[in-house]
Structures are given as structure tokens and as C-alpha cells.
Amino acid sequence: MRPAFLSPQRSFKPAMTAGCAAAFAMVLAPLVAIIWVSFFDNKIISFPPKGYTLAWYAAAWDMPRFRDGFVTSLELGAVATLVSLLVGVPASLVLARGRFRGREVVQSLLMAPLIVPGIVAGAAFYMLLIEFEVLTGIQIATTFTGLAIAHSLIALPWTIRLVTASLLGVDSQLAEAALTMGARPLTVFRRVTWPVIRPGVVAGALFSFVISFVDLEKSLFLVGPGTTTLPIVIVNYLEWSVDPTIAAVATVQILLIAAGLVVTNRYFRLTRAF
Amino acid sequence: MSQITLSHVSKRYGALTSVDDVSLEIRQGEFAAFLGPSGCGKTTTLRMIAGLTLASEGTIRFGSRDVTHLPPFLRNAGLVFQGYALFPHMSVAQNVAFGLEMRKVERAQAQARVMQALALVKLDHLADRLPRQLSGGQQQRVALARAIVYEPEVLLLDEPLSALDAKLRNEVRNDLRRLQSTLGLTTIFVTHDQDEALSVADRIVVMSAGKVEQIGTPREIYQRPATRFVAEFIGSTNLFPGRIEAGGRFVTAGGESFAMPREGRRDGASTFAVRPEQIRLTKGATGEGDGFGVPATVSGIVYRGALTEIVVQTASGAPLVAHLQNDGRDGEVRLEPGDVVVASWPAGAAMLF
Ligand SMILES: Nc1ncnc2c1ncn2[C@@H]1O[C@H](COP(=O)(O)OP(=O)(O)O)[C@@H](O)[C@H]1O
Ligand SMILES: [Mg+2]
Numbered sequence: 001m002r003p004a005f006l007s008p009q010r011s012f013k014p015a016m017t018a019g020c021a022a023a024f025a026m027v028l029a030p031l032v033a034i035i036w037v038s039f040f041d042n043k044i045i046s047f048p049p050k051g052y053t054l055a056w057y058a059a060a061w062d063m064p065r066f067r068d069g070f071v072t073s074l075e076l077g078a079v080a081t082l083v084s085l086l087v088g089v090p091a092s093l094v095l096a097r098g099r100f101r102g103r104e105v106v107q108s109l110l111m112a113p114l115i116v117p118g119i120v121a122g123a124a125f126y127m128l129l130i131e132f133e134v135l136t137g138i139q140i141a142t143t144f145t146g147l148a149i150a151h152s153l154i155a156l157p158w159t160i161r162l163v164t165a166s167l168l169g170v171d172s173q174l175a176e177a178a179l180t181m182g183a184r185p186l187t188v189f190r191r192v193t194w195p196v197i198r199p200g201v202v203a204g205a206l207f208s209f210v211i212s213f214v215d216l217e218k219s220l221f222l223v224g225p226g227t228t229t230l231p232i233v234i235v236n237y238l239e240w241s242v243d244p245t246i247a248a249v250a251t252v253q254i255l256l257i258a259a260g261l262v263v264t265n266r267y268f269r270l271t272r273a274f
Numbered sequence: 275m276s277q278i279t280l281s282h283v284s285k286r287y288g289a290l291t292s293v294d295d296v297s298l299e300i301r302q303g304e305f306a307a308f309l310g311p312s313g314c315g316k317t318t319t320l321r322m323i324a325g326l327t328l329a330s331e332g333t334i335r336f337g338s339r340d341v342t343h344l345p346p347f348l349r350n351a352g353l354v355f356q357g358y359a360l361f362p363h364m365s366v367a368q369n370v371a372f373g374l375e376m377r378k379v380e381r382a383q384a385q386a387r388v389m390q391a392l393a394l395v396k397l398d399h400l401a402d403r404l405p406r407q408l409s410g411g412q413q414q415r416v417a418l419a420r421a422i423v424y425e426p427e428v429l430l431l432d433e434p435l436s437a438l439d440a441k442l443r444n445e446v447r448n449d450l451r452r453l454q455s456t457l458g459l460t461t462i463f464v465t466h467d468q469d470e471a472l473s474v475a476d477r478i479v480v481m482s483a484g485k486v487e488q489i490g491t492p493r494e495i496y497q498r499p500a501t502r503f504v505a506e507f508i509g510s511t512n513l514f515p516g517r518i519e520a521g522g523r524f525v526t527a528g529g530e531s532f533a534m535p536r537e538g539r540r541d542g543a544s545t546f547a548v549r550p551e552q553i554r555l556t557k558g559a560t561g562e563g564d565g566f567g568v569p570a571t572v573s574g575i576v577y578r579g580a581l582t583e584i585v586v587q588t589a590s591g592a593p594l595v596a597h598l599q600n601d602g603r604d605g606e607v608r609l610e611p612g613d614v615v616v617a618s619w620p621a622g623a624a625m626l627f
Contacts, residue, residue: 173357173359174359174361176326176346176355176359177353177355177361178361178372179325179326179347180324180326180347180349180351180352180353181347181352181373181376181420181424182347182350182373182376182377182424183347183372183376184347187376191372192361195363196362196363
């Protein structure tokens with residue numbers, strides 16, 4: 001046995017456990033509260049509840065704006081994920097492997113949406129689309145197309161980040177080894193490159209979808225009649241009334257995302273992509 | 275297996291010429307080593323042979339087949355990378371089977387050949403493991419099995435031993451040599467380690483700054499280096515800068531005058547060279563022995579086990595290193611710093627560059 005003073009982990013352990021517990025509590029408390037409230041049988045949210053009911057879920061589903069917002073957000077998430085994969089996967093492969101002039105610049109540009117505050121980026125994009133409309137007469141702002149472009153941009157850095165990460169630490173000569181053994185480029189991708197980057201691609205797709213689905217700031221200026229995303233419907237609703245309907249909507253959203261994470265994690269360990 | 279021929283092959287990256295007008299011939303079944311310092315273009319040359327890098331100029335042939343413009347998957351070369359590059363998501367057997375699969379070899383036959391190749395590298399018992407479950411030496415052997423299983427026309431090895439520890443390196447080197455001669459593989463082995471090249475290769479291609487300095491057997495390369503670079507890079511050598519005087523003697527910068535060797539380059543030579551193991555030190559003698567020698571004073575003695583390294587200084591202060599075998603045949607070396615000696619060498623041992 002080594003003396004206790006040689007194993008610092010040991011003395012840290014209770015403190016570590018307490019710290020982790022506190023962090024978990026902080027993360028989970030609001031979620032638990034929202035889910036709990038969504039079952040309250042009160043019109044005005046107050047503690048303790050009079051009783052429990054599922055009525056708010058039915059009420060939310062009966063309100064077209066929530067249903068439409070939900071569908072719009074689903075569609076946007078799907079489009080954003082698709083576009084970010086189509087652009088992000090090839091970009092990551094080139095960025096991680098290629099040696100070319102301006103590589104860092106391209107990489108920084110692709111990551112830029114992560115550092116610009118969402119509301120600023122949203123406003124800037126809105127103004128760009130308005131200018132475009134003034135010049136060409138084609139309306140993109142407040143249409144689904146405009147939202148889709150914006151959401152694809154939100155999702156792209158995540159895909160690139162995760163796919164690039166999955167390529168790090170993997171021998172960069174795998175593809176060349178396959179080529180010399182007689183594999184044509186498409187076969188190399190199918191048999192070697194794809195299996196190696198798959199965890200990163202799945203994680204990238206998942207994050208793209210989630211980031212798009214919950215986005216509020218960047219969409220704020222871009223939504224229009226018939227193309228309003230769920231988070232914005234929620235904000236609008238909260239301006240006029242605070243009742244458990246909103247908690248029910250939020251609970252559905254939380255469960256949907258959690259389900260996505262769990263299902264993805266079944267196919268590969270998400271931690272491998274980070 | 276084929277003969278590999280490079281004719282006037284060059285590779286340029288912008289202004290940098292990595293490989294400069296290289297012409298050479300690796301014979302069928304031969305074990306050739308590309309030897310040179312880091313950055314001299316060995317990997318680039320190997321990659322051009324494999325087709326992973328396209329030559330800027332020149333022609334590359336496998337046998338009579340011109341492969342200069344063929345992509346790697348149509349060349350049929352076997353390549354072992356410095357980092358092995360095993361597919362992490364495939365088992366050892368699947369890794370080895372990959373080349374056969376690409377050649378559409380029928381399944382049962384492929385399986386038999388995979389096991390045969392794994393047996394050759396003594397890894398048939400680990401066929402179902404994943405690469406990350408193997409040691410470095412084992413991964414290296416999988417990479418080798420994977421490269422030879424489909425009977426490539428040439429086996430290319432890029433510093434295959436550099437990631438192994440010293441003991442393992444010798445073992446793998448000997449295994450490699452045995453395998454190569456049993457199978458009659460035309461092999462090109464890249465290394466920056468002269469001992470590796472000398473001990474394993476039939477012929478060595480010494481490279482420097484993208485150019486071929488000399489091609490020859492290990493013995494030729496060591497005993498008759500074609501250039502000063504080769505003499506310095508392989509083994510150690512005493513070098514005296516100077517010039518040839520009218521009288522047919524070589525006069526060093528410090529003023530010593532040596533008799534000329536009978537062969538070797540003469541016109542315009544500016545360096546006189548002699549290997550340490552060729553030098554005899556005679557205590558108390560004067561003059562210059564049989565015409566090939568110089569008076570000197572012992573300045574340092576380093577015992578190195580099999581040999582003793584003795585540093586002497588000539589009258590002009592130029593250092594000269596002599597290696598004396600500690601085999602008792604020369605008589606026990608009884609020299610001490612300050613002793614006056616004559617350092618001499620056989621006429622045929624002196625080299626001019
Ligand atoms: N893809 C490349 N782009 C630019 N320069 C390169 C490239 N590959 C190799 N070089 C340069 O070519 C020279 C030879 O490299 P290399 O063949 O790897 O040398 P060695 O294998 O002998 O150490 C080096 O100066 C290296 O920097
Ligand atoms: Mg190299």
C-alpha cells in the first residue's frame with residue numbers, strides 16, 4: 001500500500017462526489033420543476049398543486065400555434081441537419097487531412113457562427129436578406145427558406161467540430177493504405193473512412209438537430225406568419241399567459257431531445273466523439 | 275515479383291525539389307535499402323513508387339509495365355507505413371484479408387491465404403483480435419502480413435522498425451530478412467539507420483538532398499564510398515581538407531603531406547579520408563611508416579569494449595581517430611596521452627574526394 005499522502009485522488013474523493021452531486025442538481029432541478037409543473041391542476045402556477053392532470057398536454061396539442069411551431073421546428077431541424085452534414089462532412093475531411101494555403105482561415109470561418117452572439121448573427125442575417133430582397137425582389141426573410149439557411153449555419157460548426165474530432169488520433173494514412181491494397185476511392189470511403197468517422201457524423205447530426213430545434217435568438221427576426229418555430233411560439237405565449245400549457249410543451253421538447261440522445265448513445269458511445 | 279526501374283524521376287513541391295533526377299534499378303527478388311538522413315526524399319521516392327505521390331518527371335516501371343501515371347490501386351504494390359496504418363475497426367484477419375477482397379479472391383481461398391500470411395509472421399493465434407489489442411511489434415507484423423498476402427510486385431517498407439525498441443528491432447529485422455528471401459520478395463526498405471541498412475540489404479541506395487549519392491552492396495558502400503557524403507554518413511571517417519600538390523602528394527590545410535592512394539578520385543580532390551579502423555599507431559617510431567602515415571601525439575583514449583578509440587593530434591593540431599581492436603592480437607594497447615606515435619594506414623585504405 002502506498003501511504004495516503006501519495007494518492008491525492010483518495011482525499012479528493014468525497015469533495016469530488018459532493019461537487020458532482022451539486023452540479024447534477026443544478027442542471028436537473030429546472031428540468032424536474034418544469035416536468036412537475038406540467039402536471040399541475042392549477043390555472044395559475046402555484047405551490048402546492050391542487051391536484052394532477054394531463055389536461056395541459058391535450059390543451060397544448062389543441063392549440064394550432066404549438067402544433068404548427070412543433071412541425072416547423074421538426075422540419076427545420078431536419079433540413080439544417082441534412083445541409084450541415086452535406087457541407088460539414090466533406091469540409092471536415094479536407095480540413096483534417098489536407099495541407100493547403102489558408103487552411104486555418106477556412107477553419108476559423110466555418111467555426112465563426114459559434115462565437116458571434118446569436119442575436120447579432122440573427123439581426124445581421126435578417127438585414128442581409130432584406131438587402132437581398134431590395135436588390136432582387138426575391139423574398140427570403142420570414143420564409144422557411146430563410147430560416148433553413150440560418151439554421152444550417154447554426155448547425156454547421158457542430159458537425160465540423162465533431163467530425164474533425166473523430167478524425168483526430170486516427171492514422172491519417174488509413175486511406176492511403178487501402179488505396180495501395182487495391183481499393184478504389186469510393187470503396188476506401190465506404191470501407192475505411194466512413195466507419196472511422198461514423199460516430200462523429202452521428203453525433204454531429206444529433207447536435208445539429210438539437211441546436212436548430214432549440215434556437216431562439218437567431219430565428220427571432222426571421223420567423224414569419226406560418227413559419228414560426230416552437231421556441232418562439234413559447235416566448236410569444238409567455239408574454240400573455242403563464243399556465244402549465246407551456247410546461248407541457250417544454251416537457252415534450254425535453255423528452256424528445258433526451259430520447260434522441262439515448263437512442264444515439266445505443267449505437268455508439270457519444271463520449272467517443274469528444 | 276518484378277524488377278523496379280526508376281528513370282530520371284523527380285518530385286517538386288513548388289520551389290522545393292524533394293527528389294532530384296533519381297535513376298535506379300531494383301532487381302527482381304532483391305532487398306534494397308534507401309538510406310539517407312531525414313528529409314532527403316526517401317519517403318517521397320517510396321510514395322512515388324506506390325503511386326501515392328505522382329512524379330513531376332521521369333518514368334517508373336514495374337517489370338516492363340509503365341506505372342508512372344497509374345493510381346495506387348492499379349499498381350499492385352505492398353506498403354508498410356511508418357505508423358502501420360492498420361484499420362482500427364477491423365480484426366487482424368480482416369485487415370490482412372482486405373487486399374484479397376479487393377482482388378475478388380474467393381472467400382475460402384482468401385481465408386486460407388490470410389491464415390498462411392499470419393502464420394508467416396507468427397500471429398495466426400491472434401487473428402480475431404483488434405489492432406489496438408496488440409503490442410507495437412505485433413501490429414508491425416500484421417502490417418507486414420497485410421502487405422504481402424496478395425503477392426504484390428514490390429514490397430515497400432517505410433522505416434518499419436523505427437517505432438520498436440532496440441531488442442525487438444533486431445528480431446523483427448531478422449524475421450523480415452528471412453521472410454523476404456524465402457518468398458523472393460522484391461523489397462525496398464527505407465531507413466535513416468546505417469546499421470540497419472548495412473546488415474539487412476543486398477544493395478543500398480544512399481540518398482542526400484533528393485539525389486542518389488551511391489548505389490552498391492553494403493561492402494562497396496562502406497569500403498569504397500563514392501562521395502565524401504557517403505564516407506561521412508556511413509561509418510566514421512577521418513577527413514583532412516587540403517589539395518593535391520604538383521609533386522603528386524596530398525597536402526592538408528595544416529601542412530601535412532600524404533602519399534596518394536593508388537586508386538580513387540584524384541583530379542581536383544579536396545579531401546583526404548581514412549577510416550579509424552585502418553589506422554595503426556606505432557609507438558616511438560619516426561617518419562611516416564611505409565609512406566602512408568603521419569607523426570602524431572596521443573591526446574585521448576576512450577575504452578569502448580570491443581575496441582579502444584584513440585585520438586591523436588598531428589603536428590598541425592588536426593585530430594585523427596584510430597580504432598584498435600581489443601582482441602589481444604595487436605598486443606594490449608599500451609598508449610598514454612602524451613605518447614609520440616606514427617599513425618599509418620595501408621596504401622589502399624586512403625580515399626580522396
Ligand atoms: N506533401 C509535401 N509538400 C511539401 N513538401 C513535402 C511534401 N512531402 C515531402 N515534402 C518535403 O520533401 C522533402 C523530403 O521529404 P521525405 O521524402 O519525407 O524525406 P525522408 O523520408 O527522407 O525523411 C522534405 O524537405 C519534405 O519537407
Ligand atoms: Mg520518411
